[in-house]
Amino acid sequence: MRSSSDRILTTHAGSLPRTPELLAANAARQTGEAPAGFADLLAGEVTDLVRRQVEAGIDVVGDGEYGKAMSSPVDYGAWWSYSFQRTGGLEIIDDASWATADVQSAPGDTRLTGFLHRRDRALFADAYADPTSGIFTGDPKASPFPSCTGPLTYTGQDAIAADIANLTAALERTGAEEGFLTALSPGSASRITNRYYASEEEFVYAWADVLREEYRAIIDAGLVLQIDDPSIAENFDQITPEPSVEDYAAFTRLRVEALNYALRDLPEDRIRFHLCWGSWHGPHTTDIAMADIVSTMLQINAGAYSFEAGNVRHEHEWKVWQDVELPEGKLILPGVVSHATNVVEHPELVADRIERFAAGVGRERVVASTDCGLGGRIHPQIAWAKLETLAQGARIASERLWG
Incomplete structure (x- = not known):
């Protein structure tokens, strides 16, 4: 991965706004076969997207997760629901177990509950239920996730090959030096109902075997692999009562070990890990503190760590990062513009944020990024303004840091 050797480089966390044409095509795909010419449409959209990133001043570009179907301008879940179309052994069950499940975890009586039982949601129930509040995300029961009902197998070979081909072609056509593709972590993938495997550990490791195929394909193609894994931090909000930090670290250890198993023998310097507390626009008062999760994050075998730092x-x-030592040779990709507000950050604020991290870990080890994916979270016009101010702030910080 490129480092900021002579200036602060820029990137983003993955998802970018889809065009109306791509949204319409994805909607048609949900009702049946892909519309005629879809492959060419997708390839062209990815090239146009990469070109626009380069023009905005983004150094390490992505495909915007365009290969992960999103059919609505507002979508908080395409980053992981894509895996349902690429995995065998899953089935939609006509109940709400995925949203309300109470799964025995470890240690003690710590339990991971479903998405409807978040502690933040319980504290702000009226706001979450109010369609005018700005945090209402609809009725989660309206779009149920599948359950695992058989042995998990990876079936996404054609889809990941198309993602790779589209981004590789876009890099060649635009002259962008480095590109990344995102892929789901075993810990996040396993947050659906398991009706087949005998234990939670067996289920998580089955996902690790499945997703490793996607990881290897991305790296073998010469691209950077980004692991999307909000579960590492976000699961904390789904455990009631609130666990101790020690118990949560023990609960999370399985997810970290399974991810490292999936990443075994893959080059760390081609892997970046994305941690966040969930991209929905809620209060987030029950988030675990970064100080309590950073050591767990650093146990993951990646060469760079992306995390929210702008909201x-x-x-x-x-x-x-004044107290935590970043391992030798690794980078951080702090979010210095946020998906959680429509206010576009001023370039001077972006520069200030960058400089704080540079003071902690060294300027060469900071690549400026976004908190989370911007696609499906904020209006496209605002999203692109945020990417532009990200690049402007990075230039200001570079002038100050290199003189």
Whole structure:
């Protein structure tokens, strides 16, 4: 992966806004076969997207997760629901177990509950239920996730091959030096109902075997692999009562070990890991602190770590890097513009945020990024303005840091 050897480089966390044409095509795909010419449409859209990233000043570009079907301008889940179309052994069950499940975890009586039982959601129930509040995400029971009803197998070979081909072609056509593709982690993938495997550990490791195929394909193609894994931090909000930090670290260890198993023998310097507390626009008052999760994150065998640092719930946590030593040769990709607000950050603020991290870990080890994916979270016009101000702030910081 490129490092900021002579200036602060820029990237983003993955998802970017889809065009109306791509949204319409994805909607048609949900009702049956892909519309005629879809493959060419997708390839062209990815090239146009990469070109626009380059023009906005983004150095390490992605495909915007365009190969992960999203059929609505607002979508918080395409980053992981894509895996349902690429995995055998899954089936839609006509109940709400995925949303309300109470799964025995470890240690003690710690339990991971379903998406409807978040502690943040319970504290702000009226706001979450109010369609005018800005955090209403619809009725989760309306779009049930599948359950695992048989042995998991990877069936996404054609889909990942298309993702790779589209981004590779876009890099060649635009002259972009480096590109990344995102893929789901075993820990996040396993947050559906298991009706087949005998234990939670067996289920998580089955996902690790499945997703490793996608990881290897991306790296073998010469691209950077980004692991999307909000579960590492976000699961904390789904455990009731609130666990101790020690118990949560023990609960999370299985997810980390399974991910490292899936990444075994793959080059760390081609892997970046994305941690976040969930991209929905809620209060997030029950998020685990970065100081309590950073050591767990650093156990993951990746060469770079992407995390939220621009939203108002976590911005103050840049101070963590005054006390935590980043392992030799690794990078951080802090979010310095946020998906959680429509306010476009000023370039001077972006520069200030970058400089704080540079003071903690060294300027060469900071690549400026976004908190989370911008696609499906904020209006496209605002998303692109945020990418432009990200690049402007990086230029200001570079002038200050290199003189």
